Amino acid sequence: MTTVLTPRAEQRVERLHEIWDERPGVLGWLTTVDHKRIGLLYLFTTMAFFLAGGVEALLMRTQLAQPNEHVVSPGTFNELFTTHGVTMIFFAVIPMQIGAFGNYLVPLMIGARDMAFPRLNALSYWIFLASGLFLYAGVFTGHAPNAGWFDYVPIALRRYNPGPNVDFYALALIFTGISTTIGAINLVVTIFKNRAPGMSLNRMPLFCFAILATSFSLIFALPSLTVDLVFLELQRKAGFHFFDVGHGGDPLLWQHLFWIFAHPEVYIIVLPAFGIATSIIPTFARRKMLAFPLVALAELLVAFIGFGVWAHHMFATGLPLIAIVFFAAASMMVVIPSTIQVFAWTLTVTMGRPLFKAPLMFIGGFIVFFVLGGLSGISFAAIPIDQATTDTYYVVAHFHFIIFGAAVFPLLGGLFFWFPKVTGRLYNEPLAQAAFWLTFAGTAITFFPMHIAGWLGMTRRIYTYPSHTGWGTYNLIESVGGFILAAGLVLVAFNLVWSRLHGPPSGRDPFFGGTLEWTTESPPPHYNFAVIPRVSSPYPNWDVADREEDAQDLDRGTRVFDEGHETPATTVRDGYLDDVLEMPSESGWPIVIALCVTLLFVLVLLSHYVSAVAFAGIAALALAVWHWREPEPEPL
Amino acid sequence: MIGCWIGFGVVCFLLLLGWLRRNREGLPFGGGERAGNALVVILGIALPVALLSGLFFWSDIVVIRSTAAPTRGSTRLTVRVIGHQWWWEARYKSTKAVTANEIHIPVRVPVDVVGTTDDVIHSFWIPQLNRKIDLIPGRQNHVLLQANEPGIYEGECAEFCGLQHAHMIATVIADPKPVFRRWLANMAKPVRAPSKPSEERGRGVFLEQGCAECHRLRGTPADGDVGPDLTHLATRRKLAAGTVVNDYVHLAGWVADPQHFKPGNRMPQVPMSGDDFNALVDYLQSLK
Numbered sequence A: 001m002t003t004v005l006t007p008r009a010e011q012r013v014e015r016l017h018e019i020w021d022e023r024p025g026v027l028g029w030l031t032t033v034d035h036k037r038i039g040l041l042y043l044f045t046t047m048a049f050f051l052a053g054g055v056e057a058l059l060m061r062t063q064l065a066q067p068n069e070h071v072v073s074p075g076t077f078n079e080l081f082t083t084h085g086v087t088m089i090f091f092a093v094i095p096m097q098i099g100a101f102g103n104y105l106v107p108l109m110i111g112a113r114d115m116a117f118p119r120l121n122a123l124s125y126w127i128f129l130a131s132g133l134f135l136y137a138g139v140f141t142g143h144a145p146n147a148g149w150f151d152y153v154p155i156a157l158r159r160y161n162p163g164p165n166v167d168f169y170a171l172a173l174i175f176t177g178i179s180t181t182i183g184a185i186n187l188v189v190t191i192f193k194n195r196a197p198g199m200s201l202n203r204m205p206l207f208c209f210a211i212l213a214t215s216f217s218l219i220f221a222l223p224s225l226t227v228d229l230v231f232l233e234l235q236r237k238a239g240f241h242f243f244d245v246g247h248g249g250d251p252l253l254w255q256h257l258f259w260i261f262a263h264p265e266v267y268i269i270v271l272p273a274f275g276i277a278t279s280i281i282p283t284f285a286r287r288k289m290l291a292f293p294l295v296a297l298a299e300l301l302v303a304f305i306g307f308g309v310w311a312h313h314m315f316a317t318g319l320p321l322i323a324i325v326f327f328a329a330a331s332m333m334v335v336i337p338s339t340i341q342v343f344a345w346t347l348t349v350t351m352g353r354p355l356f357k358a359p360l361m362f363i364g365g366f367i368v369f370f371v372l373g374g375l376s377g378i379s380f381a382a383i384p385i386d387q388a389t390t391d392t393y394y395v396v397a398h399f400h401f402i403i404f405g406a407a408v409f410p411l412l413g414g415l416f417f418w419f420p421k422v423t424g425r426l427y428n429e430p431l432a433q434a435a436f437w438l439t440f441a442g443t444a445i446t447f448f449p450m451h452i453a454g455w456l457g458m459t460r461r462i463y464t465y466p467s468h469t470g471w472g473t474y475n476l477i478e479s480v481g482g483f484i485l486a487a488g489l490v491l492v493a494f495n496l497v498w499s500r501l502h503g504p505p506s507g508r509d510p511f512f513g514g515t516l517e518w519t520t521e522s523p524p525p526h527y528n529f530a531v532i533p534r535v536s537s538p539y540p541n542w543d544v545a546d547r548e549e550d551a552q553d554l555d556r557g558t559r560v561f562d563e564g565h566e567t568p569a570t571t572v573r574d575g576y577l578d579d580v581l582e583m584p585s586e587s588g589w590p591i592v593i594a595l596c597v598t599l600l601f602v603l604v605l606l607s608h609y610v611s612a613v614a615f616a617g618i619a620a621l622a623l624a625v626w627h628w629r630e631p632e633p634e635p636l
Numbered sequence B: 001m002i003g004c005w006i007g008f009g010v011v012c013f014l015l016l017l018g019w020l021r022r023n024r025e026g027l028p029f030g031g032g033e034r035a036g037n038a039l040v041v042i043l044g045i046a047l048p049v050a051l052l053s054g055l056f057f058w059s060d061i062v063v064i065r066s067t068a069a070p071t072r073g074s075t076r077l078t079v080r081v082i083g084h085q086w087w088w089e090a091r092y093k094s095t096k097a098v099t100a101n102e103i104h105i106p107v108r109v110p111v112d113v114v115g116t117t118d119d120v121i122h123s124f125w126i127p128q129l130n131r132k133i134d135l136i137p138g139r140q141n142h143v144l145l146q147a148n149e150p151g152i153y154e155g156e157c158a159e160f161c162g163l164q165h166a167h168m169i170a171t172v173i174a175d176p177k178p179v180f181r182r183w184l185a186n187m188a189k190p191v192r193a194p195s196k197p198s199e200e201r202g203r204g205v206f207l208e209q210g211c212a213e214c215h216r217l218r219g220t221p222a223d224g225d226v227g228p229d230l231t232h233l234a235t236r237r238k239l240a241a242g243t244v245v246n247d248y249v250h251l252a253g254w255v256a257d258p259q260h261f262k263p264g265n266r267m268p269q270v271p272m273s274g275d276d277f278n279a280l281v282d283y284l285q286s287l288k
Helices: A007-020 A025-030 A035-064 A074-109 A118-140 A165-193 A206-238 A251-285 A292-308 A321-333 A335-351 A358-381 A383-389 A393-423 A429-455 A472-502 A544-556 A589-605 A609-626 B002-020 B033-067 B177-188 B197-208 B248-256 B274-285
Strands: A566-570 A577-582 B077-084 B087-092 B098-100 B102-106 B111-117 B122-125 B132-135 B141-145 B151-156 B169-175
Touching: A007 A544, A025 A035, A035 A074, A035 A118, A035 A472, A074 A118, A074 A165, A074 A206, A074 A251, A074 A393, A118 A165, A118 A589, A165 A206, A165 A589, A206 A251, A206 A292, A251 A292, A251 A335, A251 A358, A251 A393, A292 A321, A292 A335, A292 B033, A321 A335, A321 A358, A321 A383, A321 B033, A335 A358, A335 B033, A358 A383, A358 A393, A358 A429, A358 B033, A383 B033, A383 B132, A393 A429, A393 A472, A429 A472, A589 A609, B077 B102, B077 B122, B077 B132, B087 B102, B087 B177, B098 B102, B102 B177, B111 B122, B111 B132, B122 B151, B132 B141, B169 B177, B197 B274, B248 B274
Parallel strands: B077 B111, B102 B169
Antiparallel strands: A566 A577, B077 B087, B087 B098, B111 B141, B122 B132, B151 B169
């Protein structure tokens, strides 16, 4: 849409620009409340953690390439697999989905000018960054977590694990949980209250449904983990007995509380990926998503049922038979919303006129791996199969097909898909397709043989294995695959960096996408939309008449909200205009509070409790000052 | 399994169809939006409900009986398996027999394995014989072992249990019944007396140089319980939970530097003279 602006419209855009502009330079990034900048900060940070997690994975694959190798010591190997898991789940994949993609895209997709709580958004990022650095401070001082990402007790207790390794793990996860909770609440409120007038819930993009389901899951699942970690730290640092059999505790308490969080967590990892798939598929299949309401319901249902299946991680612990049969049945139920979505995606592609460009190819890879990983997942609901395969490489194969194949593939596809929106430039298509095939082959070669090794009896988390087992060949293939996969990812990164510098300009809407982010400029201005767009269907960008109306609105001054730093608020269900919100301006307080909270956690780690409480007080004080009523801005 | 491949095949076929028909709209056999929605409902809800119900009935109602814990009175032999960092202790109920890492059972006899742990969580798993079962502090878990063919069945600890989780192999050896009865009778006996002067000296070294603090030789003052019972060490095929073969070279190597093969294990290097060392290894090799 390249209509020439009338002088009046131009004046309004100029005004919006003045109102919404942020400080220039580094200071601007430190105090920013713009969801797009925060999204980019999240993206770069999570990419750095992804790189760290990837290096850890390659080190492990090198150690396991052949039997009886001595690349790393047993202790280092335990640190590697623990840190790899914790990094990838808590500091790379989930924050990349929620923090980077969710933050950047949700307001754009629902036609808002920012998140509901912009400063909280900034706080969530700075706390996330600090907690990641906290964890890696442990890694670099030689105290990386070493009891596995699910950190079972008693192996994680002081008696068997006297160093601070597990304390780094527990405190870093409590710490990052604050950030995740803040972010999730912010997204829920934004999705419910800040949609453009006219966007009733049934016209909301499926990506936002996925993020909504994820955020709710996080809000309800995280407390269980936090309580578990607090118990653990109280036992490790203050001599409590939550998990001690001798004092009436129970080590299974840890497992229950952990998996009540961590199974929903699995769906938290794949749901945003579903959301990305449902954005990319209609665009490139050039038709609306098939069975739209069913898919939206399925996304919410996955998140809901995900809370009732945790004990299938514990089928070998000797729980009563009746309990495990119940959980097996619940685990099978979760398959149904997933199959609904799989067939809705594939049939949408079949029924449309698909353009197989890189983003859609990544989604194709995603569907293939999701189905394979899902099928091996069903086998865990068959209790006898689970009891044979749990804690073997079969499980490792399964969840890597899910987490890498089904969660990271859409992220890679999404990186290419929204690259033109974020940078205003096009990526290199042939290179992106080459990267797809390399990553696809790498993933299959790395993780498929693990199924076989698992069936042959190879257990998880072993730093080496004897040569007479016959696992050597499979492990060698896996290690080669790991390096092919790494090459594919390097090619993706190279493509993005090169295209950022030299790619041809993309314009607003290079792919003719259906959702609102494609109606605005690339990259979007700080205020996102000069006119809050009209919405009369789930694919508003395809409603050409509405977009022409937008241009006239800008000229007339309706739906522009250029009286101040404003965005409209709407009713939760029907999306009627409810109120006009005065949005907070940029602020340094979030980063100050994040710093205080960091010091609080460092001092707890070092067992300096009095000074820790002092910093909690300072953080509370900073919070109070943040909320001090600021003077009214001068009217422009 | 077959259902899985069919499901995967259908999805791949649809994707392929999408690619082949990339320039044409609609379903191949005609039918518009409603037909598409109906297909989503049929393939996405009806088909999995049918397949999953079948799988649930077959696996969680029928097959599960074969992996369930043995009912009281259904077995004729009970073995207590106790997990330690990083080895397995096996005690045979109503006998004095104690051994480590290599569990002998009679062929074609159902055996009730009672799993407990001395420290952290371990998981006992002999893949060819049955499911795995976690050994958890404060709990007793049961699993049925029955081998229908004589042979050696190996399995690893399946729950991460620390530095040497990788070197914690449990071996079940299924013997014909008479062989098993002889083996069990021998296991229940106290340690045999030294028959040569060097063995006599080795026994002294064992009792005086600190070995006795962690290991037990039934019938001597050595009654430590940190490491495995060594009363019949020489009858075992391997050392250190399947880490190395139990021959002169490896046994001597193990005693000389226990941290070489299995770094992180609890056994310290004990300094002693060369003659003492040779006598000790001789003695250990005589413990049939």
